Amino acid sequence: MTKPRETPAVPSRHPCDELLPATRRALSHRLATAQSQGRAPTMTAAVARGGELVWAGARTGVEEDRPDEDVQYRIGSITKTFTAVLVMRLRDEGVLDLSDPLERHLPDTGVGQVTLAQLLSHTGGLAAETPGPWWERSPATLRPELSDVLGDQPRKHPAGHRHHYSNPGYTLLGSLVEAVRGAPWHEVLRREVLTPLGLHRTGPQPKDPYARGWAVHPWADALLPEPAQDLGLMAAAGQLWSTTADLARFAGFLLRGDERVLSPASVREMRVPYAPAAAGNWSGTYGLGVSLTRQHGRTLFGHSGSLPGYLAALSACEEEDLAAVVLANCTSGPAVETVAADLIRTVADAEPRFPEPWRPLPEVDPALLELAGPWYWGTQVIGVRVRAGGALELGPLSGTGRRSAFRPEDDGTWTGLEGYYAGERLEAVRRPDGTVSHLDLGSFVFTRAPYDPQAPVPGGVDPRGWRGLTQA
Structure with missing residues (x-):
């Protein structure tokens, strides 16, 4: 065997001046350290910001690779x-x-009472x-059959009670897609996701290079070839081949959506925690087809992957609009999830995201402007702001307290989008003369x-009003 030698990071074929030289060097150093300490024959990585590739690098210890x-x-x-995206499209x-x-x-699967959401979130037991x-x-x-994938005892836990990662669960979802679409899973994926997003180097079989x-x-510093089996019915759980460039583009889609595939609201829904966190592990959970972690004060989402001979990680951060992908061709060794998170942290810490410039609204509805400003829930002061x-x-x-954005509805009310008020109805209740009496939010x-005595405060307001201690 030819003695392995290190090579410098391969420069991106998409040159970009957005990242400073010191940042690019820090990314290359993190990748080099991971490849060396993890003893990976090769390792490649990429970082995207705003949906664009801003850095790519690689390290190799194998002369011909x-x-x-x-x-x-x-x-x-x-x-x-990817399979979860197909299910969300059907929804x-x-x-x-x-x-x-x-x-x-x-x-006729034998586990038919498990819901689709439970399969997506690995909570079906x-x-x-x-x-x-x-x-x-x-x-x-x-x-060859689903019964061979599930076996005689496919259930290990009651459905909905805990997160228990299940590869057969995603085989069922792939079979569901095939049954509904009337076509093989990989053909549906190519037609509905890969082609629209331009992921031309992603597919079920490898293509050179x-x-x-x-x-x-x-x-020992020795290698053994791993077999590359076709996964058959298990394909929807782990069959795909891809590149750092394609996966960075896919991460951009998961951050902002694409109406040709899934709306921004639907990809955002995938990132909402669905599975209960395991006891003692409150920093990580699972959504609908994506894992969720809290690291270094930031929320990351994505997924990792491994098959004999390969390790992969995709991680993204919405608040920084950053994504990182790390791929290696070894069965074990480098902690690719940690590396991906470190690449995001490196860029975010060194070059924080610029906020969008403030812009005034083109038009302001006087009826909306009437709602802006301070309101009181009991004695707590709450601010209402008008947005586009x-x-x-x-x-x-x-201080702390409940907060949410609210979406306007056709009937003149608003619906909460997050937190305690998610799905709750907000209404501006008006007096006979048209002025606003109060806001009603889910009975609040x-x-x-x-405690305005002119408003219908639940329980009423003492008619003597506010007073000092000696007046009580």
Whole structure:
């Protein structure tokens, strides 16, 4: 074997001056350290901001392998996020509801009462793996039917009670997509997601150039080739090959949506925590097809993946509009999830995101402007701000408290979008002369003065009004 030698980070083929030289060097150094300490034959990474690739690099210890952002690696369970997008599309079309039991759309599985949302969030209680030989390293012909994937005891926990990661659960979702669409999972994925998003280097089979998969001996600097099995029915759980450039583009879609595939509201819904956090682990949970973690004061979402010979991680941060992808061709070693999070932190700390410039509204509705300013819920002062499109924001003026943005509805009310008030109805109640008496938010009455006697405060207001201690 040729003696491995290090090579410098491969420069991005998408030059961008947005990142400072010191930041680019810090990213390259983090990648180099991860490849060296993790003993990965090759490792490639990319960072995107605002949907654009701003840095890409690679390290290799194998003379003949010089990866860049166009070289394919197996991405393992990042495939699950793609499958989740297909299910969300069916929901948005009205074909199904996430609360539907699986049986309604894919009968005779034996686990049909588990809901689609539970399968997406790994809360259906299904087994983590298939029965029989390790499915990632054995032929798919050993599992020709769903019954071979699920086995005789597919349930390990009551549905909805805990997060228990399940590869067979995503096989069921892939089979659901095939049953509803009447086409193979990978064809539906290509037509409905990959092609519209321009992910031309992502697919179920490798296409040159691609990285070979290796096992690295734990106690010697030696390599062993890993088999690249076709996963058959398990494809929807981990079959895809992709590149750092394609995955960075996919991460941009997960951040902001694309009406050709999924709306911004739907991709945002995927990022909402759905699974209960495990005892003692309040920093991480799972949404609908994406994992969620809290690191270094920032919320990250994405997914990791592994198959024999490959490791992968995709991580994104909404507040910084940043995404990072890390791929390696070894079975174990480098902590690619940590590396991806570190790449995001490096850019975010060194070059914080510029806020959008403040711009005045083109037009202001006087009826909306009448709602702006301080209101009182009991004695707590609350601020209401008018935003574009007739939206409102409500929150405490100081300290902690409930806050939410509100979406305007056609009937003149607003619907809460987050936190305690998510889904709750806000109404401006007017007097006979048209002036605003109070705000009604899910039975809470907000008044212009604390306990305004002119408003219908629940329980009434003492007619003697406010007083000093000696007047009580």
